[in-house]
Amino acid sequence: MGNFGSLTIPQIAEVGNLALALGLAVSVYVVFAAVFSQLKRRGEFFASARYGIYVITGLTTLAVAILEWALLTHQFRFEYVANHVSSDQPLLYTISALWGGQEGSLLFWVWLLALFGAVVLIQHLGQTNHLIPWVIAFIAFTDAFFFSLLVFISSPFALLAQTPVDGIGLNPLLQDPGMFIHPVTQYLGYVGFTVPFAFAMAALVTGDLGYAWIRTTRRWALFAWLFLSLGLLFGMRWAYVELGWGGYWGWDPVENAALIPWLTGAAYLHSVMIQEKRGMLKVWNLVLILLTFLLSILGTFITRSGVIQSVHAFGVSSMGPLFLAYIAAVLIVFAYLLYLRLDQLKEENRLDSMWSREATFLLNNLILLGAAVATLWGTIFPMISELLAGKQITVAAPFFNQVNGPILLALVLLMGVCTLIGWRRASPQHLVRNFVPPLVVAAITTLGSVVSGVRDVYGLIAFAASAFVLTTILLEFYRGARARMRMYQENVAVAPVQLVNKNRRRYGGYIVHIGVMLAAIGIVGSTFLQTSVQKNVAPGESVALGPYTMQFQKLFMTSESNAQVIAADLIVFENGNRIDTLRPQKAYYPAADQMTTEVAVRTTLREDLYVILAGWNDDGSATLKVIINPLVVWLWIGFIVFIIGALIAMLPDPREAQAVERVRAEKVLAGAIVQ
Amino acid sequence: MASLLQNSPAQSVSRSKSNSLKFLIGGMILLGVIGFVAVNSFQANTVYYYTLSELSAQRAQLSGQTVRVSAPLDKASIQNDQKNLVLQFNLVEGDQVLPVVYRGVAPDTMSNGESVVAEGKLDANGVFQADSILVKCPSKYEKSAVQ
Numbered sequence: 001m002g003n004f005g006s007l008t009i010p011q012i013a014e015v016g017n018l019a020l021a022l023g024l025a026v027s028v029y030v031v032f033a034a035v036f037s038q039l040k041r042r043g044e045f046f047a048s049a050r051y052g053i054y055v056i057t058g059l060t061t062l063a064v065a066i067l068e069w070a071l072l073t074h075q076f077r078f079e080y081v082a083n084h085v086s087s088d089q090p091l092l093y094t095i096s097a098l099w100g101g102q103e104g105s106l107l108f109w110v111w112l113l114a115l116f117g118a119v120v121l122i123q124h125l126g127q128t129n130h131l132i133p134w135v136i137a138f139i140a141f142t143d144a145f146f147f148s149l150l151v152f153i154s155s156p157f158a159l160l161a162q163t164p165v166d167g168i169g170l171n172p173l174l175q176d177p178g179m180f181i182h183p184v185t186q187y188l189g190y191v192g193f194t195v196p197f198a199f200a201m202a203a204l205v206t207g208d209l210g211y212a213w214i215r216t217t218r219r220w221a222l223f224a225w226l227f228l229s230l231g232l233l234f235g236m237r238w239a240y241v242e243l244g245w246g247g248y249w250g251w252d253p254v255e256n257a258a259l260i261p262w263l264t265g266a267a268y269l270h271s272v273m274i275q276e277k278r279g280m281l282k283v284w285n286l287v288l289i290l291l292t293f294l295l296s297i298l299g300t301f302i303t304r305s306g307v308i309q310s311v312h313a314f315g316v317s318s319m320g321p322l323f324l325a326y327i328a329a330v331l332i333v334f335a336y337l338l339y340l341r342l343d344q345l346k347e348e349n350r351l352d353s354m355w356s357r358e359a360t361f362l363l364n365n366l367i368l369l370g371a372a373v374a375t376l377w378g379t380i381f382p383m384i385s386e387l388l389a390g391k392q393i394t395v396a397a398p399f400f401n402q403v404n405g406p407i408l409l410a411l412v413l414l415m416g417v418c419t420l421i422g423w424r425r426a427s428p429q430h431l432v433r434n435f436v437p438p439l440v441v442a443a444i445t446t447l448g449s450v451v452s453g454v455r456d457v458y459g460l461i462a463f464a465a466s467a468f469v470l471t472t473i474l475l476e477f478y479r480g481a482r483a484r485m486r487m488y489q490e491n492v493a494v495a496p497v498q499l500v501n502k503n504r505r506r507y508g509g510y511i512v513h514i515g516v517m518l519a520a521i522g523i524v525g526s527t528f529l530q531t532s533v534q535k536n537v538a539p540g541e542s543v544a545l546g547p548y549t550m551q552f553q554k555l556f557m558t559s560e561s562n563a564q565v566i567a568a569d570l571i572v573f574e575n576g577n578r579i580d581t582l583r584p585q586k587a588y589y590p591a592a593d594q595m596t597t598e599v600a601v602r603t604t605l606r607e608d609l610y611v612i613l614a615g616w617n618d619d620g621s622a623t624l625k626v627i628i629n630p631l632v633v634w635l636w637i638g639f640i641v642f643i644i645g646a647l648i649a650m651l652p653d654p655r656e657a658q659a660v661e662r663v664r665a666e667k668v669l670a671g672a673i674v675q
Numbered sequence: 676m677a678s679l680l681q682n683s684p685a686q687s688v689s690r691s692k693s694n695s696l697k698f699l700i701g702g703m704i705l706l707g708v709i710g711f712v713a714v715n716s717f718q719a720n721t722v723y724y725y726t727l728s729e730l731s732a733q734r735a736q737l738s739g740q741t742v743r744v745s746a747p748l749d750k751a752s753i754q755n756d757q758k759n760l761v762l763q764f765n766l767v768e769g770d771q772v773l774p775v776v777y778r779g780v781a782p783d784t785m786s787n788g789e790s791v792v793a794e795g796k797l798d799a800n801g802v803f804q805a806d807s808i809l810v811k812c813p814s815k816y817e818k819s820a821v822q
Binding site: 350359362363366367370374377378381391392393394395396397398399402403406407534536586593594595596597612614615616617621623625 | 709
């Protein structure tokens, strides 16, 4: 916490505003200095641009420190503090109020970007990388854009005419540990994609369009994508436990805004491997990182501008035109540079076979992009319609399910097929031998599902597909480990670990795929096999659903620091045996005059028992809604596996350097020698 | 290896070209299918907003169709039968009054709602049978949805 001495509140606010205004000025300077240093070959300007980046980092850090100080010490004279903190609010949510509102979250955005800029500089300290000046110029340009939003449109340091006695407090719905972390991870993901895109722009400007810019930013892209995934995870988890309707995904525009760059980011991470191995898809990769970056900006805009009403948005503001101007500027510069460089972006190879891993990667790209475009269309069509035709419409959730359901099923299948097919070309015998075991497991799984009562056709198809893919990936691990055991005499425990360790990118990627498959099983189970019941019960009466019977004991009231809580005590029986007690609640927050639902969830590997206290009556009876969500825990487990896989893929890889060498050698020999 | 025989340079190039073509066609078909599903589903799932006066003017055509109506909430009219989970309230706009029935758990923000977006169908008696409602509150955070 900063100590700001004897400064008065208006003076402190002035310091904050000054930091932002200076930040804007320095960012603009850095853009010009960095560009000038390259055009006129004046190294000293590059040196000053670098210092500029550090200065911006310092200024944003100061602004963040002032705002956090004001929040923590309840300086309600600050409009932002009065709107997002109340004196009885728990410390955790007072800290997180920094990114709980529009102004604060935009400040948070620019702070992260400034930090990333400094990190990029430190990573390349002492190296001469001719991309860096252009990277810095682009990062500073983006800094300048966010600074101008803060300086000209919504300052976090605006003061009220009078100091209110207490603040309104953070929206009670956001007072959840998941919401402490979700915006941070989401923003790290959104902001993170600025770095690879800045390198892509630098590659276009300099004409150094080989694999260098991708290799330099491989970890940045993975980092950003990993954090987008974490953002999705925490957002879904929050919706599941806090919103209290039994689901975790509602195709809300802001959810879509987070999903779309995740999809294009996934496409990018796959297609860059083709450029690495085969020198193909150069333009495509540039376009994919452009899309991912702009969709991240659009995501920030959709969630933070109020253009769509949701729990994420904070009232309509005039940011729209500025965001559109920024996006348009980036698009125009990018398109112009791409046009200039088009003849340098020729493919070094062609597709050898439809039955090759390259082909499955291309297909994967088409599918991911198809899902992204369809979701984007459904998300922004209502805005376009209202803008152009003046007609308000919504696109209902079934649209997204009907379109993305089959697309994602195809993606899942491809994940299995891709694992089975080698690079360049696969022989038919090889394919048959590889396909048989997974198909057998898929058939057994289908039979097993039918026997255990699954009748839904989509559910059966999806389970069969998941079993198929999981088997292919596990077989891949099995074969690799067995080969190691033979070659290096490693034992059963060491071989799989060494297998992953010796090729972290590849097997990290497979682990990510296992995570996706487990998550898919959770999604399928909770989507197609969910059951629920609603009932009003007097004390002593029971609600039954599936194997569970919940006996309602009584209602009681308690108080928390900033809320009054009404809870229902339930004893849970499974097949007649007492197994647990559950306590679904509703909490009333007087400061915000708002009620929130606190569900009670009993999780097992097989299913979640999800109980909502829907209401209560003067006669002491309670209305309960009970939902059984089969397999939903696998969604969260899948996410964790996924994250572990992504982290493994991010570790330094001993094979990386070798691979670079091999590609070079292959290029020389291409066409003359068969692998 | 079988592929050795096929790899004379001339054959390889023509093969690659035909592969690119195949892939292009395959890709187009795939995107076409996605597009077809998307367009079909889009038309079926686009829901229009109506004001109360539009709704009563076009009652004949709209009855039985899923529509969204957005209008101010008459707080005094809220009847929440917690036992049977039936929520009834009136939306009011000028001299137009629309009774709405929603079967389900009332949103937490109902009692301090300012206006409501209801999605559902107008029945023969002029009562709006809502499948989902979305309450807009005067506070900074404006939504709470139930499905």
